[in-house]
Amino acid sequence: MTTHIFNTPEVQDFLRMASGLTQPGGDARAKQIVHRLLSDLFKAIDDLDITSDEYWAGIAYLNTLGARSEAGLLSPGLGLDRFLDMRMDAKDAALGIENGTPRTIEGPLYVAGAPEATGFARLDDGSDKAGHTLIMHGTVHGADGKPLPNAKVEVWHANTKGFYSHFDPTGEQQGFNMRRTIITDAQGRYKFQSIVPKGYGCPPDGPTQALLTTLGRHGNRPAHIHFFVTADGHRKLTTQINIDGDPLVNDDFAYATREGLVPPLVERTDAASIKAQGVDGPFAEIVFDFTLSALVNGVDNQLVDRPRLAA
Numbered sequence: 001m002t003t004h005i006f007n008t009p010e011v012q013d014f015l016r017m018a019s020g021l022t023q024p025g026g027d028a029r030a031k032q033i034v035h036r037l038l039s040d041l042f043k044a045i046d047d048l049d050i051t052s053d054e055y056w057a058g059i060a061y062l063n064t065l066g067a068r069s070e071a072g073l074l075s076p077g078l079g080l081d082r083f084l085d086m087r088m089d090a091k092d093a094a095l096g097i098e099n100g101t102p103r104t105i106e107g108p109l110y111v112a113g114a115p116e117a118t119g120f121a122r123l124d125d126g127s128d129k130a131g132h133t134l135i136m137h138g139t140v141h142g143a144d145g146k147p148l149p150n151a152k153v154e155v156w157h158a159n160t161k162g163f164y165s166h167f168d169p170t171g172e173q174q175g176f177n178m179r180r181t182i183i184t185d186a187q188g189r190y191k192f193q194s195i196v197p198k199g200y201g202c203p204p205d206g207p208t209q210a211l212l213t214t215l216g217r218h219g220n221r222p223a224h225i226h227f228f229v230t231a232d233g234h235r236k237l238t239t240q241i242n243i244d245g246d247p248l249v250n251d252d253f254a255y256a257t258r259e260g261l262v263p264p265l266v267e268r269t270d271a272a273s274i275k276a277q278g279v280d281g282p283f284a285e286i287v288f289d290f291t292l293s294a295l296v297n298g299v300d301n302q303l304v305d306r307p308r309l310a311a
Helices: 009-018 028-048 052-067 071-077 080-095 207-214 271-277
Strands: 116-118 120-122 133-141 152-157 179-183 189-195 224-230 237-242 266-268 283-287
Touching: 009 028, 052 071, 052 207, 071 080, 071 207, 116 120, 120 179, 152 189, 179 189, 266 271, 271 283
Parallel strands: 116 179, 120 189, 133 283
Antiparallel strands: 133 189, 152 179, 152 224, 224 237, 266 283
């Protein structure tokens, strides 16, 4: 027999008390959020007849998730990051705002403070001997379609093992390897040399992969490159491109693939192209332009404040 008690006055009064709604102190917004989340959890326990064993298994899982610092990995894996983007898209649609370059999730591996360069930057330090040279370049445009000088293009990506500097368990990468901030030139152009990244998977022994396995899902991402793009008078763009041809380009466990964010990757093997780019041999080339959106009543109405590593 299933017993339902969620809608009883006793439980509803208890929820208000547990959320601090019966107390004068504290933060009103925090109380509102906690009350809703507790209510949803209580109702789920009631509706699904969640057992005490199942509940405490969940608590143990959260402890493991925190101990492994994987909450930022599980969040996109369960689609929460993508859902926040969908809400931003809906708000833009309601305001009649069109984004020239689609936004997509930030991910958990940004590090503030990358070295700056103007116009061009070399991202990799040459230590990844399996790397295939990549030249990526384009122009940053404003909401009016005109090139934006002095825009800031922050870029970061993984090496050929799927690891990011500052998060590399092998310890092989130096700080800020494959991370730079490029200031666009007078014509709004940016350009960088690096290597073609590889995708990565969740740690196979970690709690994120354990839950995904329980859900019958994989925990792998296609190769991709992250960007923050900012300029005066415009909203910050958070986006990433996927590497064309990756077998997981449309099967990303983090749901970051979006139309318009998979530019062609062209292999250049001719001597003229190699000489023009000043590289030692064949390379891959990606051309990708960014278009920013204007501030809304002078404000970036979708700027995200979240904990980020700084080095």
